Amino acid sequence: MQISINANRCQPSPMRKFHPLAVAAEARGLKIHKLNIGQPDIATPPEFYEAIRSHQEKTLAYAPSPGIPELIEAIQKYFGRINVSLEPNDILITTGGSEALLFTCLSILDPGTEVIVPEPFYPNYSTFIHAAGGVIRALPTSGKEGYNFANRERIEQLITSNTRAILFTNPGNPTGLVLNKEEMRMLADVAREHNIFIIADEVYREFCYTASTEILSMAQFDDIDDNLIIIDSVSKRFSACGARVGCVVTKNKDLQKALLKFCQSRLSVATLDQVGAAALYNTDPGFFAESKAEYLNRRDAVMRKLEKMPGVSFTAPMGAFYMMVSLPVDDTDKFQRWLLTEFEYEGETLMFAPGAPFYETPGKGTNEIRMAYVYYKEEMERAMDVLAVALERYNNR
Amino acid sequence: MQISINANRCQPSPMRKFHPLAVAAEARGLKIHKLNIGQPDIATPPEFYEAIRSHQEKTLAYAPSPGIPELIEAIQKYFGRINVSLEPNDILITTGGSEALLFTCLSILDPGTEVIVPEPFYPNYSTFIHAAGGVIRALPTSGKEGYNFANRERIEQLITSNTRAILFTNPGNPTGLVLNKEEMRMLADVAREHNIFIIADEVYREFCYTASTEILSMAQFDDIDDNLIIIDSVSKRFSACGARVGCVVTKNKDLQKALLKFCQSRLSVATLDQVGAAALYNTDPGFFAESKAEYLNRRDAVMRKLEKMPGVSFTAPMGAFYMMVSLPVDDTDKFQRWLLTEFEYEGETLMFAPGAPFYETPGKGTNEIRMAYVYYKEEMERAMDVLAVALERYNNR
Numbered sequence: 001m002q003i004s005i006n007a008n009r010c011q012p013s014p015m016r017k018f019h020p021l022a023v024a025a026e027a028r029g030l031k032i033h034k035l036n037i038g039q040p041d042i043a044t045p046p047e048f049y050e051a052i053r054s055h056q057e058k059t060l061a062y063a064p065s066p067g068i069p070e071l072i073e074a075i076q077k078y079f080g081r082i083n084v085s086l087e088p089n090d091i092l093i094t095t096g097g098s099e100a101l102l103f104t105c106l107s108i109l110d111p112g113t114e115v116i117v118p119e120p121f122y123p124n125y126s127t128f129i130h131a132a133g134g135v136i137r138a139l140p141t142s143g144k145e146g147y148n149f150a151n152r153e154r155i156e157q158l159i160t161s162n163t164r165a166i167l168f169t170n171p172g173n174p175t176g177l178v179l180n181k182e183e184m185r186m187l188a189d190v191a192r193e194h195n196i197f198i199i200a201d202e203v204y205r206e207f208c209y210t211a212s213t214e215i216l217s218m219a220q221f222d223d224i225d226d227n228l229i230i231i232d233s234v235s236k237r238f239s240a241c242g243a244r245v246g247c248v249v250t251k252n253k254d255l256q257k258a259l260l261k262f263c264q265s266r267l268s269v270a271t272l273d274q275v276g277a278a279a280l281y282n283t284d285p286g287f288f289a290e291s292k293a294e295y296l297n298r299r300d301a302v303m304r305k306l307e308k309m310p311g312v313s314f315t316a317p318m319g320a321f322y323m324m325v326s327l328p329v330d331d332t333d334k335f336q337r338w339l340l341t342e343f344e345y346e347g348e349t350l351m352f353a354p355g356a357p358f359y360e361t362p363g364k365g366t367n368e369i370r371m372a373y374v375y376y377k378e379e380m381e382r383a384m385d386v387l388a389v390a391l392e393r394y395n396n397r
Numbered sequence: 398m399q400i401s402i403n404a405n406r407c408q409p410s411p412m413r414k415f416h417p418l419a420v421a422a423e424a425r426g427l428k429i430h431k432l433n434i435g436q437p438d439i440a441t442p443p444e445f446y447e448a449i450r451s452h453q454e455k456t457l458a459y460a461p462s463p464g465i466p467e468l469i470e471a472i473q474k475y476f477g478r479i480n481v482s483l484e485p486n487d488i489l490i491t492t493g494g495s496e497a498l499l500f501t502c503l504s505i506l507d508p509g510t511e512v513i514v515p516e517p518f519y520p521n522y523s524t525f526i527h528a529a530g531g532v533i534r535a536l537p538t539s540g541k542e543g544y545n546f547a548n549r550e551r552i553e554q555l556i557t558s559n560t561r562a563i564l565f566t567n568p569g570n571p572t573g574l575v576l577n578k579e580e581m582r583m584l585a586d587v588a589r590e591h592n593i594f595i596i597a598d599e600v601y602r603e604f605c606y607t608a609s610t611e612i613l614s615m616a617q618f619d620d621i622d623d624n625l626i627i628i629d630s631v632s633k634r635f636s637a638c639g640a641r642v643g644c645v646v647t648k649n650k651d652l653q654k655a656l657l658k659f660c661q662s663r664l665s666v667a668t669l670d671q672v673g674a675a676a677l678y679n680t681d682p683g684f685f686a687e688s689k690a691e692y693l694n695r696r697d698a699v700m701r702k703l704e705k706m707p708g709v710s711f712t713a714p715m716g717a718f719y720m721m722v723s724l725p726v727d728d729t730d731k732f733q734r735w736l737l738t739e740f741e742y743e744g745e746t747l748m749f750a751p752g753a754p755f756y757e758t759p760g761k762g763t764n765e766i767r768m769a770y771v772y773y774k775e776e777m778e779r780a781m782d783v784l785a786v787a788l789e790r791y792n793n794r
Contacts, residue, residue, distance in 0.1 A: 001594055001623060002561065003655045004529065007504045012654075013661035016462050037459065044457045052669065053450050060441045060639040062434065065413050095492050095641070098663035106528050107404045111508055127662035131503050132401065133530065164399065197398050226398060242457040242668030244492070257409075258400045264410035265524035266495035270667045271639030272449065 009130040014123050014357035021340040022351060032340075033350035033375070033383035038173065038321065040374040042239040042291050044280075051279035052272045063268040066260065067093025067247070071274045074281035075232075075247060081285075084219040090251050092259050093269050097203050097233035097246035101128045104229055104248055107258040108164050108197055109134035115199075116158050116166040118149030120324060120358035120365060122173045122201070129167075137163070138360035143315045143324065147175035150183035155190055165197035165229075166190070170218075171204040174324050174358055174370035176317020178208050184218055191227040197255075198224065201231040203246070204320035206288045209296050225251035236321075238280040239291065245269060245277040295321050298373040298380050305384035309391065324355065324368050327391065332356070332369045335394055345389045348382075406527040411520050411754035418737040419748060429737075430747040430772070430780035435570070435718065437771040439636040439688050441677075448676035449669045460665040463657065464490025464644070468671045471678035472629075472644060478682075481616040487648050489656050490666050494600050494630035494643035498525045501626055501645060504655035505561050505594055506531035512596075513555050513563040515546030517721060517755035517762060519570045519598070526564075534560070535757035540712050540721065544572035547580035552587055562594035562626075563587070567615075568601040571721050571755055571767035573714020575605050581615055588624040594652075595621065598628040600643070601717035603685045606693050622648035633718075635677040636688065642666060642674040692718050695770040695777050702781035706788065719769050721752065724788065729753070729766045732791055742786045745779075 015037050022032055066072070072091050079086050094100040101124070109115070111133030117125055119138040129136055137158045141147040149155075149168065166187065171178045179187075191198040200218040208215070219230050233246035248259060299317060306312050311328025329335045333354040343349050355368030373380055412434050419429055463469070469488050476483050491497040498521070506512070508530030514522055516535040526533055534555045538544040546552075546565065563584065568575045576584075588595040597615040605612070616627050630643035645656060696714060703709050708725025726732045730751040740746050752765030770777055 001592060001649065001652075002505070002507075003651050004503065004505055004507050006507070006529075007655035007658060010655075010658040010662070012658055013462070016661045016664075019461065039456075039458050041456055043455045048457065057639075058440045059436075059438055060445065060637045061436050062638045064416065065410070095496075095667070096663060099492075102663065106401065108399070108401055110399075110402050111530065124662040124664075127658060131659070131662075132403075133508065195398060240457045241459045242454075242665065244665065244667040252398065254400050255398075258404035258407075261404060261407040261409055261524060262528070264413045265407070265521040265528075266493060266499065267413075267521075268639065268641065270492070270641040270670050272669060273667050 006130050006133055010127045011123070011357055014353045018336060018340060018351060021337065025340045025349060029347065030344055031348045033348065033379070033386060035371045035374070035383060036351040036353045038236065038372045038374060039241055040236070040239045040321065041376060042294060044240045045238060045283045045287055047279040047283050048238070048240055048243070048276040052276045055272060055275045060271055063271045063274055065264045065268055067091070067269060068271070068274045068278065071278040071281070074278045078281050079219065082215045082217055082220070084217060086249065089256060090249055092248050092256070092263055093274060094246045094248055094263070095269050096235060096244040097201065097231045098124065100231045100246050100248035101125070101201070102131060103259050103262040104199055104231070105129050105132040105134060106262060107255060112162065113164045114160065114162045115164060116155060117360070118168050119360055120147070120174050120355065122169055123357040125167060126360070134164070136360045140361060143313070143326065146315050147172065147177045147324070150179055150186060152186055152190060159194050159196070163194070163196050165199050167199040167201070169201040169204070169320070171208055171319025173204065173320050174322045175315070176320050176323050178210055178319035181216060184216060185221065188218065188221045188224045192224055196227065197229055198227050199229045199231060203231065203233040203236050206237055207292060207295060207321060208319040209299065210318050219249065229255065234277045234280050238283070238287070240277070240280060243273040243277055245273050295373065298375070298377050301377045302371070302373050302380050302384060305381060309388050321374055322370055322372050324370055326368050329367060329391065329394060331366050333366070338394060339390055343390055343393065345386050348386050350383050350386050350390070403527050403530055407524045408520070408754055412750045415733060415737060415748060418734065422737045422746060426744065427741055428745045430745065430776070430783060432768045432771070432780060433748040433750045435633065435769045435771060436638055437633070437636045437718065438773060439691060441637045442635060442680045442684055444676040444680050445635070445637055445640070445673040449673045452669060452672045457668055460668045460671055462661045462665055464488070464666060465668070465671045465675065468675040468678070471675045475678050476616065479612045479614055479617070481614060483646065486653060487646055489645050489653070489660055490671060491643045491645055491660070492666050493632060493641040494598065494628045495521065497628045497643050497645035498522070498598070499528060500656050500659040501596060501628070502526050502529040502531060503659060504652060509559065510561045511557065511559045512561060513552060514757070515565050516757055517544070517571050517752065519566055520754040522564060523757070531561070533757045537758060540710070540723065543712050544569065544574045544721070547576055547583060549583055549587060556591050556593070560591070560593050562596050564596040564598070566598040566601070568605055568716025570601065570717050571719045572712070573717055573720050575607055575716035578613060581613065582618065585615065585618045585621045589621055593624065594626055595624050596626045596628060600628065600630040600633050603634055604689060604692060604718060605716045606696065607715050616646065626652065631674045631677050635680070635684070637674070637677060640670040640674055642670050692770065695772070695774050698774045699768070699770050699777050699781060702778060706785050718771055719767055721765050721767055723765050726764060726788065726791060728763050730763070735791060736787055740787055740790065742783050745783050747780050747783050747787070
């Protein structure tokens with residue numbers, strides 16, 4: 001019995017591959033600061049639980065394949081508030097942004113076709129692209145340039161007749177890069193001129209720490225309707241990762257039809273979670289301001305600590321809640337393994353995501369890590385203190 | 398911008414493609430008897446809702462990628478009761494049986510490889526196989542032979558060097574065929590001898606109306622650990638379709654690794670639904686006896702009505718809650734469209750799934766339908782009366 005070529009091309013998730021070692025460390029009584037996964041500690045708005053608790057349905061039935069109308073309508077209104085006008089058919093509810101990405105890749109990629117992805121990138125992109133037989137064409141960036149990838153010349157150099165799409169997270173995971181309006185416009189122009197899809201993963205849309213208070217989306221351009229695919233989710237926006245509710249938004253009719261086939265094949269998205277998600281989209285937008293202020297506070301606390309660590313460097317993230325950090329170690333994968341199997345400081349250790357799997361280019365990222373600043377300030381500061389001790393001990397072991 | 402070849406090979410779901418026409422018919426005030434989808438009306442055990450309502454979690458967090466330990470343990474115990482011994486790693490929780498099927502296909506199929514599937518089959522199999530670039534090799538059956546496909550010679554004729562698996566539902570959707578132990582043993586032998594996977598979709602395992610009260614599973618054979626993949630789900634077993642909780646069970650270590658990569662890429666299955674599902678697996682097994690008796694009662698009521706309709710023929714289903722029925726019409730797809738757009742009887746009409754998409758072989762199934770007997774007896778009888786009137790009017794229009 002053989003395993004498929006595409007499955008063999010996929011890698012275990014760098015955010016999750018250390019899970020068994022973490023379970024073992026916890027069994028030994030260690031407290032682990034888990035900065036490896038974008039799992040915020042901000043409370044899910046109570047409206048989510050209330051809507052689910054008050055949902056009366058004797059038989060928990062399949063929802064419609066494209067999603068429940070209340071949720072689609074709530075998302076329409078949400079986009080309306082940021083000046084994006086959508087028809088109900090433009091929105092397909094998915095099991096998290098993850099399913100939106102997988103179905104998108106299955107809908108637009110043939111074996112050997114290419115997706116341009118700025119690196120470092122969210123490593124699960126690689127699994128979704130590989131699942132469809134596609135290939136990543138990495139668009140290299142550097143910390144020195146703030147990981148900015150909005151360079152027309154460099155992008156156009158990568159476009160071939162096999163290019164189907166450019167895929168990016170904005171605000172960026174793992175870099176925290178936030179594109180400005182001109183850069184977004186340039187990307188739209190490139191996609192239109194070269195007849196390729198833009199897959200804009202905007203699940204962190206509200207988490208933006210630049211001076212501008214305007215909420216930007218690629219969907220605000222009205223001349224790329226056939227090119228644009230927006231990936232969205234309630235996970236980060238409403239601190240409801242466990243709900244697994246996202247959506248894919250596109251006005252491309254052929255793509256809508258293709259996506260709908262995959263949506264129909266898996267019947268529906270979990271009913272109760274959709275009911276809860278509809279309530280989330282109708283919560284007071286004040287929630288965003290509060291959580292944004294909270295993340296900014298955490299980010300600053302982390303940066304202040306990192307600045308004092310010898311040999312550590314990073315670019316200040318401008319959005320989302322991740323950052324890439326260069327550490328003075330030989331290999332961050334080895335360092336992570338050591339942290340979970342050999343290290344402890346006052347009964348504590350920490351997890352991050354080693355950097356290499358965020359890159360397609362071999363050899364890059366081996367001394368970098370991605371950290372998620374998803375816990376309250378004091379907890380993040382404590383985690384940074386543990387990191388400082390760990391770095392010292394690791395290099396003197 | 399191009400749509401992928403694999404997406405173009407997929408068809409809209411025959412169970413769901415008439416959804417827009419149904420919405421329009423309902424908007425005109427029609428009551429529709431929906432026999433198109435296996436959505437039972439049996440109440441979901443209250444333990445599901447109770448577990449979810451009492452789940453306290455300030456932040457609804459991601460679950461572990463393989464599933465929450467309580468649910469995995471509950472499934473281990475459930476399989477233990479039918480004499481199947483599983484390790485926790487043998488079980489991966491998925492978003493419904495659908496995701497289990499998709500991830501399985503992505504894990505074992507390369508473009509152009511083949512899966513032997515007895516026809517008629519559950520049409521979404523085709524989407525999952527096509528998504529991975531695979532090809533269906535149809536194993537033809539006939540109503541006259543009770544749709545039985547357990548014929549070693551016919552199966553072996555289809556096996557080539559490209560064959561990766563044989564995939565079947567048992568008890569059968571859409572036919573209601575139930576395999577006996579000897580037939581299951583033969584399938585196990587064929588898989589072992591030819592070194593191919595068996596994908597046994599056993600989501601209707603308890604719904605079996607044969608004289609035997611023993612609950613059978615391919616997992617009861619202990620000499621096909623490397624070949625066997627069980628697809629399972631809470632949807633039908635516990636009348637909880639909207640929960641979207643299923644699992645894939647395999648002892649093949651390479652496959653476990655491949656599947657886990659896809660599970661990790663989508664992060665997790667919805668947390669609350671897993672909590673509810675764990676409670677379901679711990680409910681009183683008396684629930685199965687009750688729902689089985691109820692379905693049997695419905696099946697018999699439907700058969701009594703169908704037997705009286707001129708030109709209608711069918712094979713008595715022995716399991717699950719579907720049946721294939723031959724109707725005296727030119728084309729059941731046209732007939733369905735007519736039922737939703739032109740017909741009504743005392744303000745009512747009905748939906749079924751047209752038969753052709755249940756076959757890979759062109760031209761087959763055009764005068765068949767699949768019906769789900771998922772409503773209480775009187776409702777099913779009424780639906781059959783509406784069908785009788787519709788058949789008469791359609792053929793005299």
